[in-house]
Amino acid sequence: MTDTLKHSLMFAAVALLILLEGLTDWSFFSGSWNSSLVILNMGLISAIMALGVNLQWGFAGLFNVGIMGFTALGGLAVVLTSTPPVPGAWSAGGPGVVMALVMGALTVISAVAATRLLPKGGLRAALIVAILIVGFVIYRALFDPSIEAIEDINPALAGNIGGLGWPVLLSWPMGGLLAAGAAWLIGKTALGLRSDYLAIATLGIAEIIIAILKNEDWLSRGVKNVVGLPRPVPYEVDLQNDPAYVDWFASLGLDPVLGSTLYVKLGYAALFSVVLIALLWMAQMALKSPWGRMMRAIRDNEVAARAMGKNVTKRHLQIFVLGSAICGIAGAMMTTLDGQLTPGTYNPLRFTFLIWVMVIVGGSGNNFGSVLGGFLIWFLWIKVEPMSLELITLLTSGLDETNMLREHLLENAAHMRLFTMGLILLLVLRFSPRGLIPEK
Template sequence: MSTQDKRREDLVAAPSRFPLREVVLFAALLAAILGVYMAMGAAYSTRMLVEAACYAILALGLTIQWGYAGQFNAGVMGFVALGGYCAMAFSVPVNPAFWESELPGELARVLLYAAAAAMLVFGATRLDRIGVPKRLRTLIAIVLAVVLYLVVISLLRGVTGEIQSRAGFVGGLGLPAWTGWIVGGALAGAVGYFIGHICLGLRSDYLAIATLGIAEIIKAFLKNSDWLTRGTATVSPLPWPTPGPAELGFTLARALYLSVTAVMIAVIFFLLHRAYNAPWGRMIRAIRDNEVAASAMGKDINQRRLEIFVLGCILMGIGGGVLATFNSLFDPDGYLPLNHTFLVLVMVILGGPGNNLGTIFGAVAVYLIWIMSEPLALALMSLAVHLGDLWFAWEPPRNIESRALQARVFVIGLLITLVLRFAPQGLLPEKVRHHG
């Protein structure tokens, strides 16, 4: 038997190690969850787990972008908002005041004008193919774009003003909530495809700035489009795909919703695990680790990077739709970078970029810390105030509740500092198999 054959046989026959670290960490996490159940009650704790499961879907989307391909997406908030909007738009009941009037036809007519204007501008950018000088082509395209934009936006403002005054807003389609989740993922993927064509050629720091800026643009559009989203007036309640608290009570209804999110995470985890260990996953990691070598092997670098970016955006859109439906509220002003981008980033860092199981662990652990840091800080501050008043006659400070709320930011900052210092690869680092 040759030396190479012997190495292959040893690799196949070698037993896999017992996952001691995984067992210990998940056992500790389970103990913490049980402690929260005993301290806060079943209804509160189940709600916390459902929200943590929604964040786990978002974190899985980020870990395949950052962990699989090394793409730092700082615009998670924007894709989450798109998913939440689609969940609202598809599940909210139909608005008869809008659909039974002539407003849908007028809105469609303006949108057709906008599509025609976009096609004209696109055609103007191709005038150099028929002999027009490039500078003149650019000037014509810019002037045409500005004029057509002013015309279309004027027509659109007239229609949207009528919609707001007569119908309030467009309303929804009255479909099951899960249809909005699917469309939300598709819309986030489409926007990610558009962004990827523009931004994936940038360096990682510029990509982060670009995605963050685009996320803010998406939020601003949803916030200021009162005719489409009701803006800061919010839309609620959003129907659940399962029986709600009115039918089953808070605890049982939330437990049923938790089972739906758990099944979704299991399916996503299975598909990502298969993809990670497939030739496609090995190719993605090869591009991440050595792009020059992968390109020399004939791999289409840009196409593969675009695929992974779009896939991550799809998961973020789905997770955003699931989260908005569970909260039964769509508030464009509630999508904050701290909550929907930085917190997801901390989850991925804590669990381990590129490790799907670690990402799920990090999502639940970080969200538990994020939620429980406020009541724990309030209890400690109240105890300190009581002892200070008892021993030193201190005057109780004002707004202790708001100070306790800010403690969660300090706790998360301290957590990420400790992780980066003592476990820079995460608590469950990516497992890289070495052959030979």
């Protein structure tokens, strides 16, 4: 059996799993096409995130555990791009906020400049501290009244700066840009240090991004969430009220509710597939290009690559920004799919480490592997819960219905998914460290 055939069969198997989810309600399958499409849509998004991480880890060996932060920035981009502007918010506090942020940036820049330009010594340290303190005071003096003014406007519904009111599809590339900007800042400081340090720095920056989203109400409404984001596809209710669509659904043998929900989800699936295929094609081209070979050369032997005149730090920064931008695009797509931004729900286990499981299981260094891993692991992430419920029911079938142990196990079966993901990761690392579809 050739490799191509084997890998195609793997993709077919995962596709079959998703199809079975819609076709049959045997065992842990639910028999609902809606559920099947939900898994497919999130699988598509997961595959894109895995592609981004694979770019960083598989191509360049960069260990980024801040994926959650870039995903959340993508979500923020949707709010800032596509929501309608809040009347009066911009004039109330916009200039103040911009001035404050510019002052903040100037403070940091002048501190960095002082560090670079002045000779080492007590004077320099005192000057840097003075710059930082004065800058911080000015920043707060400009910032606090402005955000208060913004948050006072219609706080029950808005209270934030609002967006630009652009089409929501534009927010996807915007998400990528925002994530790329953040990645550039992080990369500038943390790349070039040891790999563990990059990991810890990205872990930290992700937490900080989430903290900002949760607390800066003027920006993202914080934990009050932004709901009702514009959608690139029609609303189900509108379809159900449109006789043309109702007739069409009826001719397919579907009732209007089912038909409209499936139609909307398929619409999302089509949009996401376009993005995934485009990114996958670009990643494949990049991998085959001289640039991709250079990246792998750097990954495999940094010293040799440097000796050949490659600027390792610059290339690392480049690929770090690119990979993070892809995660930002996926994050914006996810927020669009949810129709809301809920900063409280971002959890590193789900948004960072699960993506890592996808990349490792799929096969690091291979784009198709990451895509496969994205679909497979997402399916398992959803399905491990009913699977373990079944397993526990089976194992404890000898026990009494009201047995304490049985009740406890059934109640906590949901937490088996983390355990299972860890187990899968360890098993793959141990017995097949190159993943399902290894790098060529």
